[in-house]
Amino acid sequence: MGLGVAAALGLSACTSSPDTSTAAAGPTPAAGDSAGQATAPASFTVQPAVGTKDFAPGEPVRVTVASGEIQSIALTNADGKQVAGELSADKHTWSATEPLGYGKTYTWTGSATGTDGKPVPLSGSFSTVTPKRQVSGSLNVGDGQTYGIAMPIALTFTSKVTDKAAAERALSVETTPKTEGSWAWLSDTEVHWRPKEYFQPNTKVTVTAAIYGVKMGDGTYGRQDVDASFTIGRSQIVKGDTTTHRMQVIRDGQQIADYPVSYGLDSDPGRVTHSGIHVVMSKHATYSMSNPRYGYTDVNVPWAVRISNNGEFIHGLAASVWAQGKKNISHGCLNLSPANAKIYYDSVLPGDPVEITGSTQQLSAKDGDYADWTYSWADWTRMSALNS
Known part of the structure; x- marks a missing residue:
C-alpha cells in the first residue's frame, strides 16, 4: 500500500528556506510488466516542502510528479480558500498563479497516479514568513508616458x-528593440537602470519590480510589485559650449x-556651468530661483527646464539678453531670451x-538624481549587485 507524502517527508522536519522535497510511494516495482514496459509509483517534488516554516512568498510554489500524472491538487489557506494554480498540459507540474500571503499556513492535498496505475496521496502543510518590516518601491517613470x-x-x-542581489534579481527591463543596459545601486535605497548608449527613438520599455515576497535582508521583505510601460520619443539632444556662448538643438x-x-x-x-551629460528632469512655466550665498531670493524666471539637482536650469531671462552669445554671467544656468526659452521649453x-x-x-x-551618464559604462556595470 502506498505511503502518503506527508509521512514520507516527515512532518517533524522543518526548514527556514524554500527547500524542495521528494517522496516516492509504494514498493519498488519489478522491472517490466506484461508489455515489457517499466512501471513505477508516482514521486512528488514539492516546493515548499511539507513542514517548511518562514517560506518567502516570492519564491515559486509548485508540485512536480515523476513517473506518473497529477490527478488533483489543492493548496488552501487556514480559511479553506484555495490558491489559484495551473496544471501543465502533460499533468506533471502544478504551479501557483497567485502570490501567497505573509504569516499564513497553507495545506497541500491531492493525488497522483504512477505508471504502475496506483494512486499516491499528497498531504501536509507549511507556513510563510512574518516579516520584521516590509519595504515598498516607487518608480520615476509612469504608464503611457513618453521620455x-x-x-x-x-x-x-x-x-x-x-x-x-536578491532585490536586483526581482527587477527586469524589457525593450523593443532590444537595448543593452544595466542596474546600478546608487545608495542603499536607490537603484537605477540605464542603457549603455542612448535609447533608440520610439523604443517601447516595460520595467517590472517583482519585489513582493522577496527577502531583502535583515528580516525585510517586499510589500508589493510595481511596474510601468512607457515609450521613448524622438531623439533630441542639446549641445552647448560655454566657450562659444551658443546652444544647438539637434532633433533626429x-x-x-x-x-x-x-x-x-x-x-x-x-557659478560655472558644469560640463558633462545632463538629463532633463522637469520643466516649469515659471520657477522661483533663490541663492542666498549670492544675494538673491525668489527671482521668478520663465520657461525653466531643470537639468540637474545642483541648481542648473535652461530658462529665459530678459535681464541677461545683452550678454547672451557674448559673455557668461549667470549663476550656473543657461540663460536664453524669454522668446527662445519658450520655443525650447515647448x-x-x-x-x-x-x-x-x-x-x-x-558634472x-x-x-543630482539623474547623473547616471557621468559614469563610464565599465564603472556603471560594476555597481550592479549581480556583478560585484
Missing part, C-alpha cells in the same frame, strides 16, 4: 536594502536651433540629454 533618449529608470525603496540628427546663451560665470567655481521631454562642454568644472554623481 527622452537618455531617460534613466529609478527605483527608490522606503528603507535600506541589505540583500541588494538635424540641427533645428542655434541659440545665443549666457552660461555660468567662468571665474567663479560656485520641445522638451523629461529624459532629453543636454551635453555641455568647455567649462572648468565637470559628477553628486550633482
